[in-house]
Structure formats: structure tokens, C-alpha cells
Amino acid sequence: MKQYIPALLFCFFLLPMITVGQDTVKVSLESFIERGIENSGQIEFEQRKVDLANNQINQAQSQRYLPRFELSTQHGIVPGVISQTNLPEDQYYLDPNLENDWENWAVFTRAEVSAVQPIFAWGALKNAVKAAKSAAVSAQKQFEKEKANVRLRLFELYQSYLLTNEILVLLDEAQNQIDKIERQIEEKQEDGDTEFDESELFKFKIFKSEFDIRAAEVREEAETTQRIWNYVLNADENTVYMPDSNFLDPVAGELREIDYYRSYALANRSEIDAIEAGIDAAEYGMKAQKQKNYPSLYIGLNGSYANTPNRPRQSNPFIINNSNYASGSFGFGIRQNLDFLSIKADIEKGRIQYRQAKYLKDAAVDGIVLGINQAYKETSLSKVKVDKTDEAHRTSKKWLRQEQLDYDFGMGDTKDLIDAMKKELELRVQLKREVFNFNNNIAELYRKSGLPILELSNEN
Known part of the structure; x- marks a missing residue:
């Protein structure tokens, strides 16, 4: 009988632990x-x-306020240009023999912004x-x-x-x-x-x-x-x-x-x-x-900017250097x-x-x-x-x-x-x-x- 006493005591002390461990919630x-x-x-x-x-x-x-408002950028590396004439850099467009300078490279960057706002x-x-x-x-x-x-x-x-x-x-x-x-x-x-x-x-x-x-x-x-x-x-x-x-x-x-x-x-x-x-x-x-x-009436805005150090901007407004320029437009439209x-x-x-x-x-x-x-x-x-x-x-x-x-x-x-x-x-x-x-x-x-x-x- 003595050999069962420790086991019984163990169960006796374990029982309260089990009871306390389980919660009953009303x-x-x-x-x-x-x-x-x-x-x-x-x-x-x-x-x-x-x-x-x-x-x-x-x-x-x-869709009521600036349903279209976008920004896009382009980046790259382009060669410069060489002119054999004495023309200023902003008039290189007059040189029919203008050539690429493959030894002169620079980073090309262009950013374009466009926005449309409905009016009526x-x-x-x-x-x-x-x-x-x-x-x-x-x-x-x-x-x-x-x-x-x-x-x-x-x-x-x-x-x-x-x-x-x-x-x-x-x-x-x-x-x-x-x-x-x-x-x-x-x-x-x-x-x-x-x-x-x-x-x-x-x-x-x-x-x-x-x-x-x-x-x-x-x-x-x-x-x-x-x-x-x-x-x-x-x-x-x-x-x-x-x-x-x-x-x-x-x-x-x-x-x-x-x-x-x-x-x-x-x-x-x-x-x-x-x-x-x-x-x-x-x-x-x-x-x-x-x-x-x-038809619906809207106003639009468009802006574009490009910069390349080795490609100079041209002074003629009808001539645009796509690698170095700035332009913008604003107006009304009908769709x-x-x-x-x-x-x-x-x-x-x-x-x-x-x-x-x-x-x-x-x-x-x-x-x-x-x-x-x-x-x-x-x-x-x-x-x-x-x-x-x-x-x-x-x-x-x-x-x-x-x-x-x-x-x-x-x-x-x-x-x-x-x-x-x-x-x-x-x-x-x-x-x-x-x-x-x-x-x-x-x-x-x-x-x-x-x-x-x-x-x-x-x-x-």
C-alpha cells in the first residue's frame, strides 16, 4: 500500500492545478x-x-478633379555634336553637315507633364x-x-x-x-x-x-x-x-x-x-x-522639358532640339x-x-x-x-x-x-x-x- 501513497499525493496536488487551469465563462x-x-x-x-x-x-x-494628371520621364546616354563651321551653338540647325561626336557622351533627361480638367x-x-x-x-x-x-x-x-x-x-x-x-x-x-x-x-x-x-x-x-x-x-x-x-x-x-x-x-x-x-x-x-x-468641355495643360549638356538648345522657335528644349501649352478643348x-x-x-x-x-x-x-x-x-x-x-x-x-x-x-x-x-x-x-x-x-x-x- 505504501508504494501507492506518493502517486495518490501527486494526484491530490495535481487535481487543483487542473481545476484552476480550466476557466468557465458565463x-x-x-x-x-x-x-x-x-x-x-x-x-x-x-x-x-x-x-x-x-x-x-x-x-x-x-474623375471630377484632374482625372488625368501624368508625369513621364526618359533617361539615357547620347553623343554630342560637332560642327565644322563657325556657327554659334544655338544655330547649329543651320549646318547641313552637322555630325555626332562619338567621343563626347552625356546624360539625356526629359520630363513631360500633362493634365486635363473637365469644365462642363x-x-x-x-x-x-x-x-x-x-x-x-x-x-x-x-x-x-x-x-x-x-x-x-x-x-x-x-x-x-x-x-x-x-x-x-x-x-x-x-x-x-x-x-x-x-x-x-x-x-x-x-x-x-x-x-x-x-x-x-x-x-x-x-x-x-x-x-x-x-x-x-x-x-x-x-x-x-x-x-x-x-x-x-x-x-x-x-x-x-x-x-x-x-x-x-x-x-x-x-x-x-x-x-x-x-x-x-x-x-x-x-x-x-x-x-x-x-x-x-x-x-x-x-x-x-x-x-x-x-460634348464635354475641358481645359488641358501640357509641359515638356529636356536637357542634355553636350547638345545645345537651338534659338529658332520652329526648330526644336529633342534632347534640349522647354515647351508648354494651355487651352480649352471639346470632347x-x-x-x-x-x-x-x-x-x-x-x-x-x-x-x-x-x-x-x-x-x-x-x-x-x-x-x-x-x-x-x-x-x-x-x-x-x-x-x-x-x-x-x-x-x-x-x-x-x-x-x-x-x-x-x-x-x-x-x-x-x-x-x-x-x-x-x-x-x-x-x-x-x-x-x-x-x-x-x-x-x-x-x-x-x-x-x-x-x-x-x-x-x-
Whole structure:
């Protein structure tokens, strides 16, 4: 025995270390949804769409001010020139026999600057900016829609954890009842009770095996839910996240008349706002395309400078030494796209997109109304199921209590006791599932109505 004492002492001191090393963190529904959104790759992906839309605004605005502003340079090594005449260097262009001096090399440098500034384009640039801004609003509203969808999925995941916790508690309580009945049956069998029926024992063992299978399934589901939670919350190995409540109760959201949800949805759904912004973007884009039929006025600036030490600049303004000169120009210009067939096709495309966006709004409104009708029906029905299942469960508890008393006094039947216990357990589990369905259904109704689901809570 002495050889086991060191090992036992080691385990005794190690146990507190393991217990302290693992943290259990209670998470509220609001915190769970907030952290889930922060860690969501889907949300990050949708956010990049918004960033791209805002970038399109910057690109459209950049076309209004110096859309073309360029600098280019050229560099190289060139030979000098030799003239056999007595001409000054700035008049070498008069020497028809001017030759390259291959023994005299120098660095050639040239820089050119050009800029174009639109002055009047019939509002095309302004409408292009408005179209980009409306498209950015549409992208932002689509982003809010995706966030609402993720919130709903996280809400359902939170409810799933509460459901599995409740069922695990029910299984533990049922296991205690099963063990108690099993002991009573074994006592009857050992005492040689004349009323003992061997078939009762077989039926009980079958029931117990079926119960063990279901219990194993529930525990596996609970482990899966815990793993999903850890993934969503980006938990480390030493942290376990759990809901801040152990009870799954109906959410404290009052079910109102269906007209309330319809009117709220039509006024607040981000999808409708996104489509309306898309309609504006299509309209502004169509106007910008129409204005391409007209000429645009702009001013231009061009400057060029070159320098090569061994190639002198020439004094005649009509003669330019490409390796040593300075020039500049500034003026007004008119630009007109003469490809009228392509412009006409682009305008027609804009009209089609505008009409398509308007029809999309009508279709979206129809879909929202139908979705609310369906969600309202499911929520109303699940509310009835919760109430009626709760009523049936209260009755089953009375039945089980009566059968247990009869069995304890030797007047009951094992089959009736098992049936009562089985029905009471089934109804308890069913009640929790109906509550789970009701909570998810009303959350779905809130989502389809544009209501924030965080207004729902499990506190009555």
C-alpha cells in the first residue's frame, strides 16, 4: 500500500492545478451574439463589399478633379555634336553637315507633364458620383441584412445550448427514477413476491436500454453544441463558455397582431432600403449615360522639358532640339464620343436596369409579406403547442405521482408505473422542445419584420 501513497499525493496536488487551469465563462445572449459577429468570417466578407462600394465613390469623385494628371520621364546616354563651321551653338540647325561626336557622351533627361480638367459635362460626372453613393448605401443595407441573418443563427445556437442543458438535467432526474424503480423490482424478485411478474422485468429492461440509447444521443449532441460554441467564440483549450442561464423558458416577447409586423417590416427592413438605394443608383447611372450624347468641355495643360549638356538648345522657335528644349501649352478643348450606337445601347441598358430594380422592390415586398404570414403562423401555432404541452405535462406529473404511490404501497402495476414515467419524461422533453421551437419561431418573425431580436430574452 505504501508504494501507492506518493502517486495518490501527486494526484491530490495535481487535481487543483487542473481545476484552476480550466476557466468557465458565463455568456449572456447579447454578448454571445456580439462576439459571434466579431469572429464571423461571413461578416468580414460582407464588410469588404461595403468597403469596395465606398471605394467606388472615391473613384467617381476623382474623375471630377484632374482625372488625368501624368508625369513621364526618359533617361539615357547620347553623343554630342560637332560642327565644322563657325556657327554659334544655338544655330547649329543651320549646318547641313552637322555630325555626332562619338567621343563626347552625356546624360539625356526629359520630363513631360500633362493634365486635363473637365469644365462642363452636362452633369454626367455629378450623376456618376450620386450613383456611386447610392450603390454604397445599398451595399451598407445589404451588409446590415447579413448581420441580421447571422444574429438569428447565433440566437438559435444559444437556444440550442439551453435546450441540451435542460434535457441533460431531465435525463439525470429520469435516471434516478429508473434506478429507484429497478431497486424496487429487484426487491420484489428477491422477496419472492407472489404478484411479481417476470415479464415486467423484461419490459423494464427494454425500456432502460432504449432510455440509455436516447441519453447517449443527447450527450453527443451536447458535446457537438459545446464544440460549435467554442468555435464561434474562438475559445482556447482552457476556457469553457456556457450560457448565463441554465433554464430554457419562453422568451418575453409578446405576440402582437400581424399588421404590426407587416407595417414595421415595410418601413424598416434593410432589404427594402437596399433596393430603394439601388433604384436611385440605376436612375443616376441612366442619366449619366444619357449625358454622354453631348460634348464635354475641358481645359488641358501640357509641359515638356529636356536637357542634355553636350547638345545645345537651338534659338529658332520652329526648330526644336529633342534632347534640349522647354515647351508648354494651355487651352480649352471639346470632347465628343461619336460612337452613338454604343451610347444608345448603354442608355437602353440603364433603362432596363432601372426598371429591373423597381420590379425587384415589388417582388421583395411580396416576399416579405408572404414570409411574415408564414412566420406568424408558425409562431402562433408553436405558442399553442407550448401551452397545451405544458398542460399535458402537469397532468402526467399527477399520473406519475399516483402510480408511484400505488406501487410503493404494493397496489400498483410495474407496467403502469413505467408508462406513467415514460409519458411524463416524454412530455417534459417535448415541452422543452416546443419552447425551443417557439423561441426560434418568434425570433424568425422578428427577423422578417426587421425588429431587433435582442429585444427578446428568456426572462419573463
